[in-house]
Amino acid sequence: MMSDLHSxxxxxxxxxxxxxxxxxxxQLLGREFAVWRADDGHVNVWENRCLHRGVRLSIGINNGTxxxxxxxxxxxxxxTAGCTYIPAHPADAPARTICNNTYPAIESHGLVWSGExxxxxxxxxxxxxxxxxxxxxxxxAPMNMVAEALLGYGWDDSCKGAANDDGSVTVTxxxxxxxxxxxxxxxxxxxxxxxxxxxxxxxAGRAELLQTHSWLMxxxxxxxxxxxxxxxxxxxxxxxxxxxxEDLVDIPALGTDGRKAELRVQLVKKEMTAEGIVSLRxxxxxxxxxxxxxGAHIDVHLPNGLVRQYSITNGPGExxxxxxxxxxxxxxxxxxxxxxxxLQEGDVLAISAPRNNFPLRRDAxxxxxxxxxxxxxPMIAMARALNAQxxxxxxxYFVQSDxxxxxKQQIGEFERALTIHKGLSPEATGAKLKEVLAEPGFARHVxxxxxxxxxxxxxxxxxxxxxxxxxxxxxxxxxxxxxxxxTAFEVDLARSALxxxxxxxxxxxxxxxxxGIDMPSSCEQGACGTCRCGVIEGEVIHQDVYLSNAExxxxxxxxxxVSRAASDxxxxxx
Amino acid sequence: xxxxYDYELSGNCYKLRLLLSFLGVEYKSELIDFYPGNQHxxxxxxxxxxxxxxxxxxxxGLVLRDAQAILVYLASKYDPSCKWYPRDNPEMLGxxxxxxxxxxxxxxxASAARLHDALFYNHIDVEAARAGAHRLFRVLDExxxxxxxxxxxxxxxxxxxxxxxxxxxxxxxxxxxxxxPRIDYPAIRRWSDxxxxxPGFTVMSGVFPAGPAAKDSSKxxx
Numbered sequence: 001m002m003s004d005l006h007s008x009x010x011x012x013x014x015x016x017x018x019x020x021x022x023x024x025x026x027q028l029l030g031r032e033f034a035v036w037r038a039d040d041g042h043v044n045v046w047e048n049r050c051l052h053r054g055v056r057l058s059i060g061i062n063n064g065t066x067x068x069x070x071x072x073x074x075x076x077x078x079x080t081a082g083c084t085y086i087p088a089h090p091a092d093a094p095a096r097t098i099c100n101n102t103y104p105a106i107e108s109h110g111l112v113w114s115g116e117x118x119x120x121x122x123x124x125x126x127x128x129x130x131x132x133x134x135x136x137x138x139x140x141a142p143m144n145m146v147a148e149a150l151l152g153y154g155w156d157d158s159c160k161g162a163a164n165d166d167g168s169v170t171v172t173x174x175x176x177x178x179x180x181x182x183x184x185x186x187x188x189x190x191x192x193x194x195x196x197x198x199x200x201x202x203x204a205g206r207a208e209l210l211q212t213h214s215w216l217m218x219x220x221x222x223x224x225x226x227x228x229x230x231x232x233x234x235x236x237x238x239x240x241x242x243x244x245x246e247d248l249v250d251i252p253a254l255g256t257d258g259r260k261a262e263l264r265v266q267l268v269k270k271e272m273t274a275e276g277i278v279s280l281r282x283x284x285x286x287x288x289x290x291x292x293x294x295g296a297h298i299d300v301h302l303p304n305g306l307v308r309q310y311s312i313t314n315g316p317g318e319x320x321x322x323x324x325x326x327x328x329x330x331x332x333x334x335x336x337x338x339x340x341x342x343l344q345e346g347d348v349l350a351i352s353a354p355r356n357n358f359p360l361r362r363d364a365x366x367x368x369x370x371x372x373x374x375x376x377x378p379m380i381a382m383a384r385a386l387n388a389q390x391x392x393x394x395x396x397y398f399v400q401s402d403x404x405x406x407x408k409q410q411i412g413e414f415e416r417a418l419t420i421h422k423g424l425s426p427e428a429t430g431a432k433l434k435e436v437l438a439e440p441g442f443a444r445h446v447x448x449x450x451x452x453x454x455x456x457x458x459x460x461x462x463x464x465x466x467x468x469x470x471x472x473x474x475x476x477x478x479x480x481x482x483x484x485x486x487t488a489f490e491v492d493l494a495r496s497a498l499x500x501x502x503x504x505x506x507x508x509x510x511x512x513x514x515x516g517i518d519m520p521s522s523c524e525q526g527a528c529g530t531c532r533c534g535v536i537e538g539e540v541i542h543q544d545v546y547l548s549n550a551e552x553x554x555x556x557x558x559x560x561x562v563s564r565a566a567s568d569x570x571x572x573x574x
Numbered sequence: 575x576x577x578x579y580d581y582e583l584s585g586n587c588y589k590l591r592l593l594l595s596f597l598g599v600e601y602k603s604e605l606i607d608f609y610p611g612n613q614h615x616x617x618x619x620x621x622x623x624x625x626x627x628x629x630x631x632x633x634x635g636l637v638l639r640d641a642q643a644i645l646v647y648l649a650s651k652y653d654p655s656c657k658w659y660p661r662d663n664p665e666m667l668g669x670x671x672x673x674x675x676x677x678x679x680x681x682x683x684a685s686a687a688r689l690h691d692a693l694f695y696n697h698i699d700v701e702a703a704r705a706g707a708h709r710l711f712r713v714l715d716e717x718x719x720x721x722x723x724x725x726x727x728x729x730x731x732x733x734x735x736x737x738x739x740x741x742x743x744x745x746x747x748x749x750x751x752x753x754x755p756r757i758d759y760p761a762i763r764r765w766s767d768x769x770x771x772x773p774g775f776t777v778m779s780g781v782f783p784a785g786p787a788a789k790d791s792s793k794x795x796x
Contacts, residue, residue, distance in 0.1 A: 017760045020788035022767055025757045032757075039788060061785030070782045135719050138758040186757075207723060214716060 005029055008166070009118045010184045011111040011194045014133050018043060018112065023067065025058035027186040030237025031116060032056070033103065038078035039064035045114045046081050047101035047241065050074055057100075063344070076100055084303055084342065091261035091301035091350035101242060109133070109196060111182075116239075123166045127198050128180060134195035135210055137217040141228035143167075143185040146193060149224045150181050155216060179213070188234040193217055259521055261301045261350035263289065265322070270345050274406035276328045277374060278340055282349065283321045291319055292354035294385040295378045295447075295475075298322060299352035299522050303342050308335040309523050311378035312354055313407055316385045322354070325406055327374040355522060357529030357546065358449075358475045360385065365443040367393040368436060370458055372450020373404065378475060379449055380410050387414040396421060396436055398429060398450065429454065433461045440467040448474040469550040476545040479526040479562065483543050489565035493517065493574050494536055508533075508560040508572075517574065519560060526562035533558055534573030539566035576601040579622065579630040581608040583693075585685055585744030586641035587629040588778045592740050593645055596774040599652045609693050641681075642674040645737040657734040669730045670738045676710065677741035683707035684745045687752030700753070707754045711762060714742065718761035727768050735772060743769055747781045 012026040018037040025048065026033040032048035034057035048056050050069040057076075061068040066075045066084060073087040074094075083098035106113045109125055110133035125131075139146050150169040151161035158174030168182040177199060184192040195217070201209060265282040273279035282289075294316070297309045310324035326339045343349070360382045361367075367386060369379045376397055386393045395418045399405050402422060411418055421432055437446065437458075446467060448458045455474055462472045488504050491511070502511045509531050512519045522530035526544030535558050542552045544559035551557060558572070578594070580587045580603040594601050606628060607613040615626045623630045623639045630639045631648075638644050649659035660666045683706035689695035690703065718729070728735045729742060747766060749756060756763060769775070770784035777783055 013760075017764075019764060021785055022764060024760060025763070027757060059782055061783075063785050064788060068785070135716070136760075192758075207720070210723060211720065214719075218712075218716075 005185065006116040007118060009106065009113045009115045009122050011182050012045070012114045012184060013112040014136060014194070015107055015110050015112060016133070021062050021064060023058050023060055023062050025056070026114075027190075028114065029116065029185055029239065030187045031239035031241075032058070033114065034058040034060065034067065035105075035112065035114075036062045036067055038062075040078065042079055043105045043107050043112055044078060044081065045103040045105040045112075046076075047103075049100075049241070051083065051098055051100060052086075085347065087348045089350075090264065090303070090348050094303075111194060111196075123164075125180070125196070127178060128196045130200045131196040131198055132200050132206065132209060134179070134197060134217070135214045136192050136194045137214070137221055138186070138190070138192045139221045139224055139228075140190055141224045142189055142234055143183045143191045145228055146183045146191045146224055149220055149227075150183070150193070153179070153181065153216065153220060155212060181217075187236050189228065189236070193221070259299055259301075259307055259524075260352055261299065261307075262353060263298075263351045265289070265349055265351055267343055267345055267347045267349060268321070270343065273325060273408075275401075275403040277404075277406045278326050278328075279323060279407065280326065280339070280343070281321050281323050282351065285348070288319045289322060290353050292322070292381075293356040294360045294381040295358035296354040296356035296381070297358075297378070297522070297528065298324070298354050300324070300339075301350040302335060302338040303347075304334055304338045306333070306335045306338060307522075308339075309528055311358075311381065313377050313380040313410060314384075315381070315410070315413070316388050322351075323410075325374060325377045352522070355520075355528075355530055357532075358447075358473065360447070361445055361473075362386075362389070362391065363443065364445040365392065366441075366445075367391070368444070368446040369393060369395045370398070370433065370436065370446065370448045370450070371396065372398045372454040373400075374406070375449035375451070375455075375475075375477070376406060376411075377449075379447060380407055382447065383414050383417070384410065387417070393417055394436075395419065396432075398424065398454070426453075426457070430457055430461065433458055434465065437462050437465045437467065440465060440471065445471050445473065448472070449477075452476060452478070452480055469548045472548070474548075476527045478523070479543075479545045481526075481543065481545070483526070483562045484541075485564065487541075487564050489567070490569045491565070492569065492571045494571055495574055502564070507562065508558070508564070508570075512560065512574075519574070521561055524561045526559050529559070531560045533560050536571040536573050538570035540564075540570070541566045576634075577604055577632040578602070579604050579606050579619075579628060579632075581606050581614075581628050583779055584608060584628050585688075585748050585778075586681065588744045588781075589641045589740050590629055590631070590644055590648065591776060591778070592743070593648055593658065593737065595776045596658070596740075596772060597648070597652050598774065599648070642678060642737075642741055645674070645741060649737050657732075658737050658740075660732075660736075666730060666732070666736070670736050673729050673738035674741050676714070677738070677745075679710050680707065680742060680745045683710060684749045684752055684754055687754055688745070688748055689752075691753055692751045704752065704754050707749060707752070708758075711746070711749075711754075711756070711759050714746075715759040715761045718765045722761060722764070727765070729765075735769065739765075739769055744778070744781070751780060 010028055012028055013024050013035055017024050024035040026035050034046045034048040036044050048058050050057055052074050053071055055069055055071040057067055059070050065078050068075045074083055075085040077084050081100035081102045083094040086094050103114050104118050153171050159171050161169050161171045163169055168180055170178055170180045172178045179195050179197050181193050181195040264285050267280055268283045269281035271279055292312050297311045299307050300310055301307050312322045326336055328340050329336045358378055371379045383395050398421045448455055486504050489502055492499050500511050502508055509521055520530050522528045529546040535556055540555055540558045541564050543562040578590055578601050614628055620626050631644050638647055650661055683703045686698050687700050687703040690698040690700040729738045730736045767784050771787050
C-alpha cells in the first residue's frame with residue numbers, strides 16, 4: 001500500500017503558486033519539497049533541505065537560475081540541483097557529488113504534479129482541458145477521510161459525487177458542470193484539496209466560481225476536521241531522507257594544488273565594457289588590497305574549479321579594489337564562460353595576491369605600448385602609472401571595431417598618447433607596426449600584449465627594425481605550443497640539498513610539490529613567469545613563451561611548469 | 575530626534591523600524607533589555623509606559639505606546655505621500671483599522687506562542703495560541719488569494735502597501751519560532767516575498783531577505 005502511494009502522481013501546487021523568483025514549500029507523504037520555477041520556466045521539485053546544514057531551501061532565494069540557501073549561501077543549479085558555489089570555499093569547485101535530491105515533476109492542467117517514485121504519464125483528465133484551477137484548501141485530516149467526505153460535496157441539489165481510480169472525486173451537476181477534486185496527502189493527518197472545474201469563465205464569473213468553491217470547500221474542511229479530531233491521529237509518515245556522505249560534511253583536505261588563493265574579495269560590480277568583454281570590480285571583504293605593480297596579474301579561482309590569470313587595470317595607488325577585464329573565449333576551456341555566466345555581483349571570490357612578471361621600467365626616455373584586443377588590460381595599468389608620473393609614452397590599441405574598445409573611461413585618462421587602430425587586416429597591422437616601431441633608440445622600450453600571432457609578428461618586426469631583445473617586453477595570454485614531457489632526468493636542488501627524479505609525464509613543478517618544496521605558480525603553462533627558477537648547471541629545453549630569446553640562450557632560468565632538461569641532470573637554485 | 579524604546583527580537587518594535595526605514599526617518603534606538611533583564615517591567619520603564627510593554631516612542635516629548643497606534647502616528651506625520659496611511663480616504667482608513675486590529679490578534683496568538691517557545695513564557699496556553707494563529711492565517715491567506723486574483727498585491731486595495739501590511743508582517747514571519755508552520759498559506763508566502771522587496775526593507779533576527787524580483791514582472795508565470 002505504501003509503495004503504491006509513492007508511485008502515484010499527486011498535485012502538489014498550482015502553477016500560479018510558482019511565480020518567478022519564488023520558492024514554494026510543499027509536502028507529500030511526509031516529505032517536504034522546495035518547489036521553484038526557474039526563469040526558463042522549468043519547475044524544480046527538490047528535497048527541502050540544504051546539503052550543508054539541513055536548512056530548508058524553501059526559505060532560500062530563487063535567483064532565476066539557481067536556488068541559494070539563506071544560511072551559508074550554497075547555490076544549487078536549476079534542473080540538476082548540483083551545488084555550484086560554496087562561499088566559504090571560493091577557491092574550490094564544489095564536488096560533483098554535492099547534488100540535492102530531485103523528484104519528478106509534470107506541469108499540466110494548471111497544476112504541478114509530483115511523486116517520490118512517480119513515473120509514466122498522468123491519468124487522463126478528459127473533459128478538463130479548459131479548466132479553472134480552484135483555490136487549494138488544506139485540511140487537518142487523513143486523505144481517505146477527506147476523499148470520503150468529498151463524495152458528498154456539491155453546490156446544488158443535482159450534484160452527484162463519484163470516486164475515480166486515482167483516488168480523486170468527480171462531482172457532477174445536472175447541467176454538466178463538473179468539479180474534479182484531488183486529495184494531496186501531505187502527511188498522514190494533513191491533506192490538501194485541489195480542484196479543477198470544467199469551465200473557464202473570465203472576469204466576474206471566474207471570481208464568483210473561485211469564491212463559491214473556496215467557501216464550500218472550507219465548510220467541508222471544518223466538518224471533516226471535527227470528525228478527524230474525534231479519532232486518534234495516525235502516526236506521521238517517516239520519509240527516509242538520504243544521509244549526506246561523511247566526506248561532504250567534513251572540511252575538505254588541503255589540495256595538492258600549490259596555487260595560493262590567500263585573498264577573499266567580493267565582486268561588487270560586473271558590467272560589459274566592450275563586445276564580449278566583462279569588467280569585474282573586486283573589493284576586499286575588509287581593509288585594503290595589497291599594493292600591485294603596473295602589469296601585475298592575479299589568479300582568480302573560479303566556482304567551476306578552474307584558476308585563471310587576469311591583469312589588474314587599476315591606476316597607481318588604487319588599493320580599495322582591483323578591476324579586471326575578461327573576454328569570453330568561444331573555444332576556451334570554461335574559465336571565461338564561468339566568469340561571464342556564473343559569477344554574480346555579491347559573490348565572494350578567492351584570488352591570489354598580485355604578482356608581477358611583466359614589470360614596467362620607469363627609466364625609459366620613451367615607452368611604446370602595443371596592445372591587441374584584451375591584451376590591453378596590463379597596459380592600461382602601465383600607461384596610467386606613466387601618465388601619473390608625466391613620463392613620455394605612446395599607446396597603440398589594435399581592435400576590430402569601436403564596439404571592441406574596452407575600458408574607455410580608463411584609457412580616456414591618457415587620451416593624448418592614445419591611438420586606436422580599428423579593423424586593420426594582418427597586412428595593414430604589420431605595416432602600421434613598422435611605422436610605430438621605426439625608431440629604436442637608447443632608453444626606448446616597447447611593451448606588447450595581444451593574441452599570439454600578433455605578438456609573434458610584432459616581435460619579428462621589432463627585431464628587424466633594430467630593437468634589441470632587452471628593449472622588447474611582452475606577455476602572452478597562453479602558451480599554445482605543444483609541450484613535450486617525454487624525457488626523464490634528475491634535478492639537484494642546490495639550496496634544499498635534495499636530488500629528485502623527474503619521470504616522463506611529470507613536470508619539475510609537480511615533482512617539487514610532491515616533495516614538499518613550495519614553488520609559486522600561476523598559469524602552469526609557461527606563459528606567466530611565476531614558477532621561474534634559477535639554473536646553476538645543466539642544459540635546458542625551454543618550452544615556455546615567457547623568457548626572451550636572449551634569456552633562453554643564456555640558460556640561467558627555467559620555467560619549471562613546462563621546461564625540462566636537455567642533459568641528464570639540472571642543478572637548480574632552490 | 576525621534577527616540578524608539580527598542581528590543582531587537584520584538585516583532586512589534588520591528589514594525590516601527592520597518593516603517594521608519596521605508597520612510598527614511600532618522601531615529602535613535604534606546605535599547606531595552608526585554609530578556610533576560612525584564613527591563614520593560616522595571617519601575618523606570620513603567621513610568622514611561624505603565625503597561626510595561628514595548629515599543630514606545632518619544633517624539634519631541636510626545637510619548638506613545640502600542641505598535642499599531644505608533645504606526646498610525648508616524649505614517650500620518652512623516653509620510654508626505656500619504657500612501658502608507660491615506661488619511662483623506664475613509665474607505666481605506668476603515669480597512670486599515672480593520673487589519674490593524676487583526677494584527678493585534680496575530681500578536682495575541684502567533685507572538686504568544688513564540689514567547690512560550692523561544693522566550694520561556696511558560697504560563698501561555700501554547701496549543702490555544704497556535705490554533706488561534708492558524709484561524710487568523712487561514713482568513714488572511716484567503717483574503718490575499720482573492721486580492722491577487724483582483725490584481726492587488728497588498729492587504730488593502732491600491733498599488734501601494736499600507737501600515738496594515740507592516741502591522742501583520744513581523745509575527746507572521748516569526749511564526750515558526752512558535753511552532754506555527756506556514757506551509758498551508760501559499761498566498762501569505764507570496765505576499766511576504768513582495769513585502770520584502772519594498773525599497774527600504776530591513777531584516778531582523780529570524781527574518782530573511784528576499785532575492786531580486788524577476789526583471790519583467792514579479793508575478794509573471796511562464
